Amino acid sequence: MKITDIKFAKLSVPLRTPFKTALRRVDSIEDVIVMVETDSGAIGYGEAPATAVITGDTHESIIGAITTTMKPKLIGRSIEDLNDLIHIIQNAIVNNSSAKAALEIAIYDLFAQHYKAPLYKILGGGEPTISTDITISVDYIDKMVQDSINAVEQGFETLKIKVGKDIGVDIERVKAIYAAVEGKALLRLDANQGWTAKEAVFALSKLENAGVQLELVEQPVKGYDLEGMKYVTERVHTPVMADESTFGPKEALQLIQMRAADIINIKLMKTGGISNALKIADIAELHNIPCMIGCMLETSISVCAAVHLAVARSHIITKVDLDGPSLCTHDPVTGGVKFNGPDITIADKPGLGIEQISGLTPIEG
Numbered sequence: 133m134k135i136t137d138i139k140f141a142k143l144s145v146p147l148r149t150p151f152k153t154a155l156r157r158v159d160s161i162e163d164v165i166v167m168v169e170t171d172s173g174a175i176g177y178g179e180a181p182a183t184a185v186i187t188g189d190t191h192e193s194i195i196g197a198i199t200t201t202m203k204p205k206l207i208g209r210s211i212e213d214l215n216d217l218i219h220i221i222q223n224a225i226v227n228n229s230s231a232k233a234a235l236e237i238a239i240y241d242l243f244a245q246h247y248k249a250p251l252y253k254i255l256g257g258g259e260p261t262i263s264t265d266i267t268i269s270v271d272y273i274d275k276m277v278q279d280s281i282n283a284v285e286q287g288f289e290t291l292k293i294k295v296g297k298d299i300g301v302d303i304e305r306v307k308a309i310y311a312a313v314e315g316k317a318l319l320r321l322d323a324n325q326g327w328t329a330k331e332a333v334f335a336l337s338k339l340e341n342a343g344v345q346l347e348l349v350e351q352p353v354k355g356y357d358l359e360g361m362k363y364v365t366e367r368v369h370t371p372v373m374a375d376e377s378t379f380g381p382k383e384a385l386q387l388i389q390m391r392a393a394d395i396i397n398i399k400l401m402k403t404g405g406i407s408n409a410l411k412i413a414d415i416a417e418l419h420n421i422p423c424m425i426g427c428m429l430e431t432s433i434s435v436c437a438a439v440h441l442a443v444a445r446s447h448i449i450t451k452v453d454l455d456g457p458s459l460c461t462h463d464p465v466t467g468g469v470k471f472n473g474p475d476i477t478i479a480d481k482p483g484l485g486i487e488q489i490s491g492l493t494p495i496e497g
């Protein structure tokens with residue numbers, strides 16, 4: 133099976149409610165879909181969101197990086213040579229992690245299709261169903277409480293509460309949500325870099341002293357502030373998870389060696405795809421550091437790849453934040469993964485199992 137072309141399309145899917153974090157507000161998922169065509173007729177699918185405030189990637193940079201630095205080296209190459217193809221993608225350009233992720237996902241999809249097995253089986257196998265949390269956007273306290281109650285009624289047992297705006301209001305937000313759903317849902321916080329280290333210790337200590345039980349706090353301080361992450365990790369009981377502080381395996385290793393976090397959030401759009409995500413999982417396992425599998429604002433194409441990875445590494449990827457498709461008004465993908473409330477199930481089909489994507493607008497590469 134040889135690569136004959138790489139094409140692009142745009143996929144727009146409105147969100148059910150605006151997604152609001154300390155960093156940004158988004159009303160609609162607008163992602164680049166990558167389609168790798170082969171001489172066998174098989175197509176591999178990948179996806180990349182333009183999360184400029186976190187990864188630095190835009191639609192133009194994603195398409196430009198693939199078209200100018202990766203595509204010319206991949207056309208004519210055989211899908212069976214997976215490791216060579218990964219090497220080409222990872223070394224074609226620095227950074228550009230979302231572009232690398234989208235293309236790698238499509239190549240892994242084809243590799244598994246070639247061997248006629250679901251991707252998670254190629255990655256080592258596992259139980260093909262996992263459960264995700266759901267995000268509660270940062271908002272007025274009453275709205276966040278109501279959104280949390282609604283999520284629990286829909287069957288979600290873990291809520292990812294966005295904070296990181298105003299420290300005083302954040303404390304009240306979390307207390308009010310905890311009072312409303314105590315005993316019915318586990319709470320994890322995500323400050324998306326919005327606090328200083330001292331603010332984080334202040335807020336988390338206040339919550340701990342008030343008896344609020346939190347599963348974890350994600351990225352309390354700026355991504356580059358590893359000393360700040362360490363400061364918080366050393367001073368609070370709540371486990372601290374690194375998100376924006378860890379992109380690839382090198383950052384993961386540095387973070388672990390500094391003891392700057394207790395948990396790592398692996399996202400394909402930060403790692404540059406599946407190969408580096410596997411490396412992080414291995415490094416984390418060596419150091420007994422649990423991981424979360426996370427996503428940006430992605431539909432069930434790239435989230436499908438993340439599910440396959442998480443299933444195949446479930447002994448170290450023990451936490452799941454793959455709610456991108458749950459936040460959308462509809463799922464434009466047929467095949468792939470099926471969402472039923474918090475539960476996500478993999479189709480028993482070769483590769484990612486994606487059959488059709490509706491609403492694609494072709495883009496010239």
Ligand SMILES: C[C@H](N)C(=O)N[C@@H](CCC(=O)O)C(=O)O
Pocket residue numbers: 153155156183267292322324375426427428429453454455456
């Ligand atoms: C969608 C997911 N639950 C999430 O919160 N992901 C990111 C933010 C993604 C974005 O801003 O697009 C996170 O910080 O964990």
Ligand SMILES: [Mg+2]
Pocket residue numbers: 322324350351375376
């Ligand atoms: Mg996060």
